[in-house]
Amino acid sequence: MNGHSLSVGAAPMCNTENSPQTEHTWHYEGAEKLLEVWWKPVNKPEVDLRNIKREKLVKLLDKIKCEIVSETRTEDQVAYVLSESSMFLSERRFILKTCGKTTLLFAMEDILKLAREIGFEDVEDIFYSRKNFLRPELQVGPHKNFEDEVSVLDKIFPNGAAYVLGRMNGDCWYLYTLDVALSVQEPDQTLEILMSDLDRDVMAQFYKTDCTTAEEVSELIFGSDETDVTRTAAVKTPNKTGISDLLPELKIDAVLFDPCGYSMNGLLPNGGYVTIHVTPEPEFSYVSFESNVSRVS
Secondary structure (H helix, E strand, O other): EEEEEEOOOOOOOOOOOOOOOOOOOOOOOOEEEEEEEEOOOOOOOOOOHHOOOOHHHHHHHHOOOOOOEEEEEOOOOOEEEEOOOEEEOOOOEEEEEEEEOHHHHHHHHHHHHHHHHOOOOEEEEEEEEEEEOOOHHHHHHHHHHHHHHHHHHHOOOOOOEEEEEEEEOOOOOEEEOOOOOOOOOOOOOOOOEEEOOOEEEHHHEOOOOOEEEEEHHHHHOOOOOOOOOOOOOOOOOHHHHOOHHHHHEEEEEEEEEEEEEEEEEEEEHHOOOEEEEEEEOOOOOOEEEEOOOOOOO
16 A cells, blocks of 8 residues: 555534534535646656645645645555545646635646646646535635636636536536537546435434544454555544445545545546545535446446
């Protein structure tokens, strides 16, 4: 295993203590803002997004109000569990996924700058997407509405195209991408499953207990100390969740936040990944599953 974890003062996925909001007004926005950027191939070994220094990534994330909690590497990519969701870097693909009141688009120009410093010049395609928020008025900057987000992106990408799938007065999914004849040329697909209004008993598994240890986690998830799992005292996912059964070959890095909330990154060979995030509070419960793994049903 080549992974390590950090103990940081990260904002938890949920926090009902020491909040200026009352029990009835506290809200955490589980729905993530998702950014995926591809650059055109340069075919030089040193031109690789994984060569971006960690301290530069820390500075980037600080700008949008989140932190690195843990890191896992494979030959193909590096994955970070964040205080608010996840980040994945491969040779020429940058994925940043953040929830809560993070200001993801404030990082857009900085991401492009970091890529230029590595040696990438031309963006091949971008995908910015999200579900409609439950409480958009609590968001910061352009994230209060999709029109403002589009405005920010249009100033950077003159050939952008914005779409809305679903009901304008109900659940919908927003997407911004480039209006280009040919996009990413290598095989790639992404499956996203977004869930809300979830069963309270199921969500109860994602609240932290006082007895969680790294050793208990390994037993709870896999029943063996031999499985390739990042060991951190912040982790707990009971085996009954079924997460370990989805893709047993995953290299998993998972965090259970205090007092509740769960994030997991799983890495596979050849750039495959899975990421799961859980906001368990019954008033605004939310779960997201995302993967680029190709599977035949």
